[in-house]
Amino acid sequence: MKTTFDYLYDTYHQDVYQYIFYLVKNHQAAEDLIQETYIKVLKSHQHFRGESSEKTWLFSIARHTVMDFFRKQQREKNKWFGLFNKEDDWLTVQSTAPLPEEILVLSEEQQLLYAQLDKLTLDQKNVIILRFIQAMSIHDTARILEWTESKVKTTQHRAIKKLQQLMGDNEKG
Amino acid sequence: MKKKDEQEKIMTRLNALPPIKSPQAKESLYKKIETQLQPEQKQPRSKYATIFPALATIILVVFVVILVQNQLFTDQASETTVSDYAFDMARENRGEADVVEFSEQEDIIMPKSDIDLSQMNPYQTENIPGITGRYIVNATDDLLERHLVTVVGMSDDAMYPVPLTVITAKEHSLDYYNEQLSSFQFPFLGLTGEAFEFGTFTQTQAELVLTINDLDEMNRSVGSSDQAAIFDQTLRFMFADAYESLVIQDEVGDSVDLGPFGVMDRFDLSPVQGLSYKYLETSTGHKLIVPIERTVNGERFITIDEALVDMQEPVPATDIQSSIPEGVSYTLDLSQEKQVRLSFDQHEVLGDNTTTQEMIEAILITAKSFYFDEVMIMIEGMTEDRVGPYELNKALDVPIGINPLQVIE
Numbered sequence: 045m046k047t048t049f050d051y052l053y054d055t056y057h058q059d060v061y062q063y064i065f066y067l068v069k070n071h072q073a074a075e076d077l078i079q080e081t082y083i084k085v086l087k088s089h090q091h092f093r094g095e096s097s098e099k100t101w102l103f104s105i106a107r108h109t110v111m112d113f114f115r116k117q118q119r120e121k122n123k124w125f126g127l128f129n130k131e132d133d134w135l136t137v138q139s140t141a142p143l144p145e146e147i148l149v150l151s152e153e154q155q156l157l158y159a160q161l162d163k164l165t166l167d168q169k170n171v172i173i174l175r176f177i178q179a180m181s182i183h184d185t186a187r188i189l190e191w192t193e194s195k196v197k198t199t200q201h202r203a204i205k206k207l208q209q210l211m212g213d214n215e216k217g
Numbered sequence: 218m219k220k221k222d223e224q225e226k227i228m229t230r231l232n233a234l235p236p237i238k239s240p241q242a243k244e245s246l247y248k249k250i251e252t253q254l255q256p257e258q259k260q261p262r263s264k265y266a267t268i269f270p271a272l273a274t275i276i277l278v279v280f281v282v283i284l285v286q287n288q289l290f291t292d293q294a295s296e297t298t299v300s301d302y303a304f305d306m307a308r309e310n311r312g313e314a315d316v317v318e319f320s321e322q323e324d325i326i327m328p329k330s331d332i333d334l335s336q337m338n339p340y341q342t343e344n345i346p347g348i349t350g351r352y353i354v355n356a357t358d359d360l361l362e363r364h365l366v367t368v369v370g371m372s373d374d375a376m377y378p379v380p381l382t383v384i385t386a387k388e389h390s391l392d393y394y395n396e397q398l399s400s401f402q403f404p405f406l407g408l409t410g411e412a413f414e415f416g417t418f419t420q421t422q423a424e425l426v427l428t429i430n431d432l433d434e435m436n437r438s439v440g441s442s443d444q445a446a447i448f449d450q451t452l453r454f455m456f457a458d459a460y461e462s463l464v465i466q467d468e469v470g471d472s473v474d475l476g477p478f479g480v481m482d483r484f485d486l487s488p489v490q491g492l493s494y495k496y497l498e499t500s501t502g503h504k505l506i507v508p509i510e511r512t513v514n515g516e517r518f519i520t521i522d523e524a525l526v527d528m529q530e531p532v533p534a535t536d537i538q539s540s541i542p543e544g545v546s547y548t549l550d551l552s553q554e555k556q557v558r559l560s561f562d563q564h565e566v567l568g569d570n571t572t573t574q575e576m577i578e579a580i581l582i583t584a585k586s587f588y589f590d591e592v593m594i595m596i597e598g599m600t601e602d603r604v605g606p607y608e609l610n611k612a613l614d615v616p617i618g619i620n621p622l623q624v625i626e
Contacts, residue, residue, distance in 0.1 A: 045251075045254070046247070049247055049250065053243055053246075053247075057239065057243075058236065058238070058239070061237070061238075061239040062236055062237050065237045065239075066234075066237070071240055074239075075239070075240075075241050075246075078239070078246075079246060079249055079250060079253075082246070082250050083250055083253055083254060086250065086254060087254070108533075111533075111534045114534075115374070115534060144237055146235040146236070146237050146238070147235070147237075150235070153230070154230060154233065154234065157227075157230050157231070157234070158234060165513070165514060165515070167513050167514065168514070172231060176228060176231035176232050176234070177231065177232075177234050179232070190531070190533065191530070192529075192530075192543065195530065199514070202514060204224050204227055204228060205224070207227050207231075208223050208224055208227050211227065212223075
């Protein structure tokens with residue numbers, strides 16, 4: 045098990061951690077979630093059949109782990125704040141955690157862009173992180189998200205348009 | 218041009234967002250993972266671990282059988298309460314590992330005659346006489362003498378309303394609604410909907426009125442905000458065809474405080490239209506067809522072609538399955554008035570099988586929500602001329618209901 049862990053950690057850890065972090069924007073939560081991801085991966089690594097690349101398989105497990113986390117969070121929230129949220133509301137995740145060091149040193153404009161990511165739906169955020177921050181291809185992004193490639197393209201287009209509008213609004217404001 | 222440049226700029230900025238490093242050391246992370254994995258790997262399962270639960274289960278079953286027999290021999294004709302155990306037993310009978318926890322208020326009320334440990338589910342969802350579809354109700358002569366009542370629950374996570382069509386010999390009246398809703402056991406289908414236990418529907422001067430009988434009890438049991446959401450999502454599917462709004466009041470006729478909705482005296486029942494129907498697999502293993510009003514991006518469907526595209530998209534996060542298999546391609550023809558024509562290209566998953574029948578049923582009900590009357594399905598390369606009860610290359614009528622069920626009496 046240690047050998048498999050070492051291999052996965054050395055090969056993919058930084059990328060998977062970064063993906064999870066940009067989704068949840070909280071180090072503590074990201075650490076818990078990557079730990080959970082490794083547990084799932086180590087339990088099923090022997091069953092990995094190589095139908096997708098190991099990297100997309102790992103990211104896919106991480107994505108499901110994060111989605112479960114958001115769903116649990118939403119259920120907790122619903123207990124206290126009600127269930128009125130329309131279908132898309134819960135898919136928008138707002139972060140309240142302090143900015144990480146890597147972001148604090150950025151220009152004001154880049155910090156704003158980082159903050160505006162929270163205003164995207166979770167699907168849009170997933171596409172933006174995978175395509176631009178992780179620099180993944182449309183094909184790999186589609187495999188991780190279990191979507192068609194055309195859906196990735198459409199979601200990416202809408203996300204960029206929304207970010208453009210949000211950044212524009214902020215400049216005007 | 219300027220817009221395109223701005224979008225390029227956003228993409229460049231996104232590319233420039235920095236890598237974020239994990240603050241945790243590799244060894245400490247491994248130790249945590251190892252601790253969580255070890256109990257499963259190292260501790261051999263004691264033989265008592267299997268024998269004891271088995272014995273306990275046998276003792277409990279004997280105990281419950283004795284209890285049930287005692288109750289059957291008493292003269293009480295009223296309803297009795299079956300504990301959570303009975304529901305858990307039902308779930309065990311279906312071989313499920315996960316257990317839903319129910320609070321005291323969610324205890325299930327069942328008529329004594331329905332208590333049957335081998336078949337606790339009080340609803341028959343398959344092989345209902347007169348029903349030809351799996352997930353839809355097609356108009357047949359056998360149904361002429363019977364009545365259809367729409368009862369709407371919510372998915373377990375309260376994300377989707379799930380209309381059910383109760384097939385009954387009784388008259389469709391508000392009294393029947395009140396009876397059905399106050400005792401409907403949504404958890405048996407993996408749904409929720411307890412909000413209606415506390416309300417009664419009446420009709421006065423062409424207005425539909427929902428009277429909350431015990432507001433305090435209702436708020437204690439479910440929480441006012443949950444009530445409001447459940448009402449809002451489900452009432453439209455039940456009554457929007459017949460009423461534009463619904464009056465909501467407490468026992469003395471005052472408006473009702475529904476948490477974040479504020480103080481309400483009326484719900485607007487906006488029409489239910491333009492839907493994409495997909496499938497939901499619930500925690501109890503039931504598969505139900507569900508109407509979806511918006512895309513995952515929150516947009517409404519304007520035309521049926523948008524809904525058909527959406528029907529190929531599963532939403533794994535909320536257990537929603539696609540109703541048109543991914544990868545299947547088709548040509549849509551709307552040239553005939555009130556008719557949808559779909560020609561599917563040859564594909565390995567299409568044939569006289571369950572997947573194709575589910576697809577056809579979802580298309581039929583989706584077409585109805587866009588006010589079409591008929592659907593014609595063509596599938597290239599199919600030698601059979603029908604899929605289950607549906608003839609290919611012929612106009613099929615849209616259904617009259619979805620998710621048929623019958624109360625086992």
